[in-house]
Amino acid sequence: MTIFPFTEATSIQFQQPLPKTSDVVIIGGGVIGVSTALFLARRNVSVTLLEKGRIAAEQSSRNWGWIRQQGRDADELPIVIEAQRLWRQLAQECGEDIGLKQTGVTYLARTDKEMAGFAKFLEIAQAHGVDTRLLDQGELASLIPAMSRPFKGAMITPSDMRAEPWVAVPALARLAAREGVTIIENCAARMLDISAGRISGVWTEKGHIATSSVVVASGAWTSLFLRAHGISIPQLSVRATVAATAPMPEIHAGAAADERIAFRRRQDGGYTLASGGSSQLYIGPDAFRHAGKYFSALMANPFGTRYLPAAPRGYPDGWSTPRRWNADEESPFERMRVLNPAPETSALRTIDRGFRELFPQFTTVPLKASWAGMIDAMPDVVPIVDRAAAIPGLVIATGMSGHGFGIGPGMGRILSDLIQGNETGHNLHRFRQSRFSDGSPIRLGPSL
Numbered sequence: 001m002t003i004f005p006f007t008e009a010t011s012i013q014f015q016q017p018l019p020k021t022s023d024v025v026i027i028g029g030g031v032i033g034v035s036t037a038l039f040l041a042r043r044n045v046s047v048t049l050l051e052k053g054r055i056a057a058e059q060s061s062r063n064w065g066w067i068r069q070q071g072r073d074a075d076e077l078p079i080v081i082e083a084q085r086l087w088r089q090l091a092q093e094c095g096e097d098i099g100l101k102q103t104g105v106t107y108l109a110r111t112d113k114e115m116a117g118f119a120k121f122l123e124i125a126q127a128h129g130v131d132t133r134l135l136d137q138g139e140l141a142s143l144i145p146a147m148s149r150p151f152k153g154a155m156i157t158p159s160d161m162r163a164e165p166w167v168a169v170p171a172l173a174r175l176a177a178r179e180g181v182t183i184i185e186n187c188a189a190r191m192l193d194i195s196a197g198r199i200s201g202v203w204t205e206k207g208h209i210a211t212s213s214v215v216v217a218s219g220a221w222t223s224l225f226l227r228a229h230g231i232s233i234p235q236l237s238v239r240a241t242v243a244a245t246a247p248m249p250e251i252h253a254g255a256a257a258d259e260r261i262a263f264r265r266r267q268d269g270g271y272t273l274a275s276g277g278s279s280q281l282y283i284g285p286d287a288f289r290h291a292g293k294y295f296s297a298l299m300a301n302p303f304g305t306r307y308l309p310a311a312p313r314g315y316p317d318g319w320s321t322p323r324r325w326n327a328d329e330e331s332p333f334e335r336m337r338v339l340n341p342a343p344e345t346s347a348l349r350t351i352d353r354g355f356r357e358l359f360p361q362f363t364t365v366p367l368k369a370s371w372a373g374m375i376d377a378m379p380d381v382v383p384i385v386d387r388a389a390a391i392p393g394l395v396i397a398t399g400m401s402g403h404g405f406g407i408g409p410g411m412g413r414i415l416s417d418l419i420q421g422n423e424t425g426h427n428l429h430r431f432r433q434s435r436f437s438d439g440s441p442i443r444l445g446p447s448l
């Protein structure tokens with residue numbers, strides 16, 4: 001059985017030598033980097049994927065495993081619809097069981113206000129032909145009969161899916177490697193090599209690789225990496241805690257959440273649990289720098305985030321984390337191979353209590369594991385997926401804001417086209433880098 005999530009103790013699976021040259025270099029081996037690499041390899045492009053620690057060891061093995069269309073920003077929805085199709089196709093092509101199942105996603109509402117919010121999303125879903133619908137109390141009771149009944153109703157998207165992230169993303173990486181991608185774990189990208197104003201290579205801890213095209217898909221580290229090259233993006237990362245139960249009787253085959261507790265059936269018969277929208281932000285220099293941009297998000301959910309005075313040593317926005325380094329010296333990326341935050345004790349208590357309140361027949365919740373991940377957040381809760389105007393040859397793909405696993409293959413396919421200068425088939429205006437500097441107001445994505 002795979003031990004999840006991954007840490008530095010996880011064995012290295014990919015250690016090809018660093019090529020001298022590559023058509024495209026991808027920095028970051030999470031679901032976004034891995035998917036991009038795979039689709040590029042399918043276009044006969046030589047691709048090198050650099051991962052400072054282990055494939056999927058950060059967010060991409062720590063997430064809840066929800067692959068959802070439900071509750072998406074209207075501009076993300078067409079991409080996640082494509083991603084759902086790609087997940088089905090890739091699950092076949094992997095030749096491994098990644099736990100992909102179409103068991104639906106359900107949001108539970110305690111208030112009429114929440115039901116009204118669901119109704120708004122319903123219009124977006126219907127416009128895209130997604131099978132989202134509202135459930136009344138009776139329908140919800142038949143969907144999850146064992147659940148206590150404080151709810152007014154729910155919203156469900158039956159075609160939404162789930163998969164086991166710690167299985168799925170390494171399986172995609174193995175598929176990519178079979179299709180020709182050079183994947184190198186334990187290999188941090190230190191600096192971009194920029195000549196005559198455009199990308200000419202990447203300096204890594206294992207040496208130099210020449211390339212004209214780089215995709216930065218570095219999750220919570222992206223802002224630190226880009227800032228060292230003069231590009232400022234208002235990305236922060238927040239800690240979110242997750243727990244896994246041992247196998248237990250099935251109470252629901254899919255994924256469901258209200259604003260207090262989220263649960264999802266796993267392949268091994270346990271449930272992955274989390275406490276809805278609760279997270280912690282470690283205050284660091286970037287938090288001060290970008291605070292103004294987060295005003296709308298703060299107003300929309302004033303109690304959703306707790307603030308902690310300082311990140312542990314070496315974190316991307318740590319007070320003592322270097323902001324500048326040279327290509328021939330150790331960078332912050334190799335100093336922390338895997339961002340592996342401790343789970344928050346009070347969140348674990350909330351999860352335990354919340355689950356027992358929902359399912360009172362369980363007097364104890366048999367937790368077998370807990371962990372946390374640092375979510376790469378953006379002020380408007382949608383990512384940056386764009387060419388960097390300041391550095392030709394560079395594409396930025398980051399800030400998936402807590403929902404990048406499900407959309408990953410769709411973003412990967414898009415990025416494989418974007419980096420080659422092809423039409424992507426989607427309108428990416430919403431995800432442009434310049435929205436944070438061109439005076440555009442912050443347009444908050446859904447917090448559903």
Ligand SMILES: Cc1cc2nc3c(=O)[nH]c(=O)nc-3n(C[C@H](O)[C@H](O)[C@H](O)COP(=O)(O)OP(=O)(O)OC[C@H]3O[C@@H](n4cnc5c(N)ncnc54)[C@H](O)[C@@H]3O)c2cc1C
Nearest residue numbers: 028030032052060063064066189219373400403404405406
């Ligand atoms: C607790 C939690 C629950 C979530 N639940 C869901 C969910 O149910 N559904 C969903 O769709 N999404 C969910 N998400 C979000 C999802 O996991 C992320 O959006 C997605 O995994 C982001 O993928 P990524 O490839 O952009 O980043 P990551 O997975 O974080 O990968 C970035 C990689 O880049 C590497 N890296 C960084 N800097 C360098 C460098 N300089 N050189 C080399 N490598 C570098 C890192 O080591 C890391 O492995 C959740 C996230 C968390 C934390």
